[in-house]
Amino acid sequence: MKRSSTAHGLLLLGSLCGNASCEALFGGLATGNPDSCVATPTLCKTPDEICNTETRECEPALRIDAVTPAAAPFGQSVPVTLTGKNFVANMTLSFADKPAMMLNLVSESQLSAMAPAGSGSKATVMLDLLSPSSQRLKVSGLFHYFPWPSFDTPLQTSLPSSFRTIRSGDFNQDGRTDLAITGDNAAPVSIYYGQANGTLLAGPTVAFSSRPFGIALGDVNGDGKVDIAISETGPQPLVEIALGKADGTFMLVGSVQTVNTISAIALIDATSDRKADLVVGDGPNVVVYPGLGNGTFAAPMNTRHTFQSMDTGASLAAGDFNGDGRDDLVMSNGKDVRFPIFLSNGNGTFTQSKSYAYSKVPTQPAIGDFNQDGLLDVALAAKSASEVLVYVGDGTGGFTQSATLGTFSNTDTMGIADMNGDGTADIVMLDTSGLAENFEVQAGFGNGQFQRSAPTFIGSTALAAALYVGDLTADGKPDVVVAQRTGKLSLYKNVTP
Numbered sequence: 001m002k003r004s005s006t007a008h009g010l011l012l013l014g015s016l017c018g019n020a021s022c023e024a025l026f027g028g029l030a031t032g033n034p035d036s037c038v039a040t041p042t043l044c045k046t047p048d049e050i051c052n053t054e055t056r057e058c059e060p061a062l063r064i065d066a067v068t069p070a071a072a073p074f075g076q077s078v079p080v081t082l083t084g085k086n087f088v089a090n091m092t093l094s095f096a097d098k099p100a101m102m103l104n105l106v107s108e109s110q111l112s113a114m115a116p117a118g119s120g121s122k123a124t125v126m127l128d129l130l131s132p133s134s135q136r137l138k139v140s141g142l143f144h145y146f147p148w149p150s151f152d153t154p155l156q157t158s159l160p161s162s163f164r165t166i167r168s169g170d171f172n173q174d175g176r177t178d179l180a181i182t183g184d185n186a187a188p189v190s191i192y193y194g195q196a197n198g199t200l201l202a203g204p205t206v207a208f209s210s211r212p213f214g215i216a217l218g219d220v221n222g223d224g225k226v227d228i229a230i231s232e233t234g235p236q237p238l239v240e241i242a243l244g245k246a247d248g249t250f251m252l253v254g255s256v257q258t259v260n261t262i263s264a265i266a267l268i269d270a271t272s273d274r275k276a277d278l279v280v281g282d283g284p285n286v287v288v289y290p291g292l293g294n295g296t297f298a299a300p301m302n303t304r305h306t307f308q309s310m311d312t313g314a315s316l317a318a319g320d321f322n323g324d325g326r327d328d329l330v331m332s333n334g335k336d337v338r339f340p341i342f343l344s345n346g347n348g349t350f351t352q353s354k355s356y357a358y359s360k361v362p363t364q365p366a367i368g369d370f371n372q373d374g375l376l377d378v379a380l381a382a383k384s385a386s387e388v389l390v391y392v393g394d395g396t397g398g399f400t401q402s403a404t405l406g407t408f409s410n411t412d413t414m415g416i417a418d419m420n421g422d423g424t425a426d427i428v429m430l431d432t433s434g435l436a437e438n439f440e441v442q443a444g445f446g447n448g449q450f451q452r453s454a455p456t457f458i459g460s461t462a463l464a465a466a467l468y469v470g471d472l473t474a475d476g477k478p479d480v481v482v483a484q485r486t487g488k489l490s491l492y493k494n495v496t497p
Contacts, residue, residue: 048060048061048063048085049061050062050135052133052134052135059133059135060085060086061085061086061135061137062084062085062086062087062129062131062135062137063084063085063086063137064082064083064084064127064129064137064139064142065083065084065085066082066083066084066142066447067080067081067082067127067142067143068080068081068083068447068449069445069449069451070142070143070144070445070446070447070449071143071144071145071146071422071424071443071445071446071451072115072117072118072143072145072146072451073145073146073147073148073443073451074117074118074145074146074147074148075117075118076117076118077101077114077115077116077117078114078115079112079113079114079115080112080113080114080115080143081106081110081111081112081113082110082111082112082113082127083109083110084109084110084111085108085109086108087105087107087108087109087110087111088105088108088131088132089105089132090132091103091105091111091129091130091131091132092129092130093111093113093127093128093129093130094127094128095115095116095118095125095126095127095128095143096118096125096126097126097128098116098118099116100113100114100115100116101113101114101115101116102114115143118145124140124141124143124144125140125142125143125144125145126138126139126140127139127140127142127143144422144445144446146420146422146424146443147420147421147422147496147497148420148441148443148453148454148496149419149420149426149441149443149453149494149496150494150495150496150497151456151479151480151492151493151494151495152492152493152495154482154490154491154492155198155199155200155490155491155493156488156489156490156491157192157199157200157202157488157489157491158487158488158489164182164183164213164465164466164483165181165182165213165214165215165466166179166180166181166466166467166468166481166483167179167180167181167215167216167217167468168180168217168468168470169217169226170226171191171193171203171225171226171244171248171250172193172246172247172248173225173246173248174193176193176194176195176196176472176474177194177470177471177472178191178192178193178194178203178248179191179192179194179200179468179481180192180206180215180217180228181466181483181489182212182213182215182230183212188205188206188207188208189205189206189208189212189215189228189230189242190202190203190205191203191204191205191206191248191249191250192489193248194472196474198472198473198474198475198479198491198493199491200472200481200489200491203248203249204248204249204250206228206242206250206252208230208232208240208242208252209232209240209255212230212231212232213230213231213232214230214231214264214265214315215228215229215230215231215265216228216229216265216266216267216278217229217267218267218268218276219276220241220243220267220276220278220291220293220295221243221293221294221295222275222293222294223243225243225244225245225246226244227241227242227243227244227250227267227295228241228242228244228250229241229242229265229267229278230242231258231264231265231280236257237257237258237259238255238256238257238258239255239256239258239265239278239280240252240254240255240256241253241254241255241256241295243295253295254295254296256278256280256289256297258280258287264280264281264315264316264331265278265279265280265281265316266278266279266316266317266318266329267279268318268327269326269327270288270290270326270327270344270346270348270350271288271290271291271346271347271348272326272346272347273290275290275291275292275293276291277289277290277291277297277348278291278297279316279318279329280300281316281331286329286331286342286350287300287301288300288301288348288349288350289301290348301348301349315331315332315363315364315365316329316330316331316332316365317329317330317331317364317365317366317367317378318367319367319376320376321341321343321353321375321376321393321395321396321397322343322353322395322396322397323375323395324344324346326344326346327344328341328342328343328344328350328397329341329342329344329350330342330365330367330378331365332362332363332364332365332380338355338356339355339356339362339365339380340352340354340355340356341353341354341355341356341397341398341399343397353396353397353398354397354398354399356391356399362380362381362382362389363380363381363382363412364380364381364412364413364414365378365379365380366378366379366380366381366414366415366416366427367379367416368416368425368427369425370390370392370402370425370444370446370448370450371392371402371446371447371448372424372446372447373392375392375393375394375395376393377390377391377392377393377399377402377448378390378391378393378399379391379414379416379427381407381411381412381413381414381429382411386406386407386408386410386411387404387405387406387407388404388405388407388411388414388427388429388442389401389403389404389405390402390403390404390405390427390448390450392448402448402449403448403449403450405427405442405450405452406452407429407431407440407442407452408429408430408431408432408433408438408440410431410432410433411429411430411431411432412432413429413430413432413466413467414427414428414429414430414467415427415428415467415468415469415470415478415480416428416469417469417470417478418478419441419443419469419477419478419494419496420441420443420496421477421496422443423446424443424444424445424446425444425446426441426442426443426444426450427441427442427444427450428440428441428442428467428469428480429441429442430464430466430467430482431455431464432463432464432465438455438456438457438464439455439456439464439467439480439482440452440453440454440455440456441453441456456480456492463484463485463486464482464483464484464485465483465484465485466482466483467480467481467482467483468480468481469481472491473493473494475494477494477495477496478494479491479492479493479494480492480494
């Protein structure tokens, strides 16, 4: 008989007895010789033991808890480490019916193996472990093969100026993704409409009164259309509001005066009234301007944080980190090595839960579920540090670092999406150093770990400034858009099989 038992979330299948009493005891899974095993109900009751059909004795049950790394690209064999319990010498291991190229016993809880090169579908691999005593363990969900993302030759659109930030939304309500791109200096915000053939059509520009830095999109007047908030610098720093119209154009309607130089802004419901509020990183404060639902905002509500000041490299991202249904904040200020987590109180204020120290200055935070546990995680780029840090969330607002990813000398712009269709979140990183013109994909394994792809080059003379990752071609695959400082917008169609 075979018994299935759950241990640490894994499916464990092992050889057991095959008589009528065992069948009744273990759910009708009995097979084989009825006399092959002792049928005493007191035997092998725990998941840590299993009945040996030859010796008629209980023995320690095999268990696999993890495989590291948890994935490999198609066509590539990789060394892996299996951790678990009750490993013995002279075992055999297969990956989706392909035998391991090498298997060594390191200890009772660790095996080293060489996973064979995979091919075919993106389905999860079944691991098949067999002991000398014929105890068999089949485990699914711990390892998979994936294709490297691939992209078509970029479609290029000329820009009226150099640009720094890209945001997306359906501005003209045609069901396709459009882009809003902020420029350097006093350049306006440029609108690009997504077309049915996957190209981008240059739309209107929105001229603001000063130099735009931060940009946030949301519905601030409750009419179901996407509006724009822009943070600006100058003698009197402010946030200007432009309301979206049904035809995809925008109309400036007013501004919110702030105190300090700002760049980090967001539009979220911080007051739990189903109206978009304006959240601003303003000097040493997180400031919430409650939305009135008509495109205007009430007096600010302040939350102190640990920063001494903000600069133009400040950034924030919003997501529900503690599962209470409210948007929380992770922030970097472009100067401080710390990045704090702010949990929403639902009334327009935030409580700083923790502040994490990093040896470098983090820039842009990006949010995704990197270990597939249903909880939000955070990736942080570091200014001039050639690395990205990945922190997995615990569901309470706390985070633990899971990976340090090597990347370009200056990666301060990232996008999160499943780029290769294997069901796990990947990280797209853009080089903004000016030394190389490329972006790359860090392929996620689904356990908080990643593997770096080969770079995809933009062009020998292009200086990349901004990145967007999303499905612009309506084929279910996220594409990559790069705004260049040389005045071009490049759309890379995702053609991963």
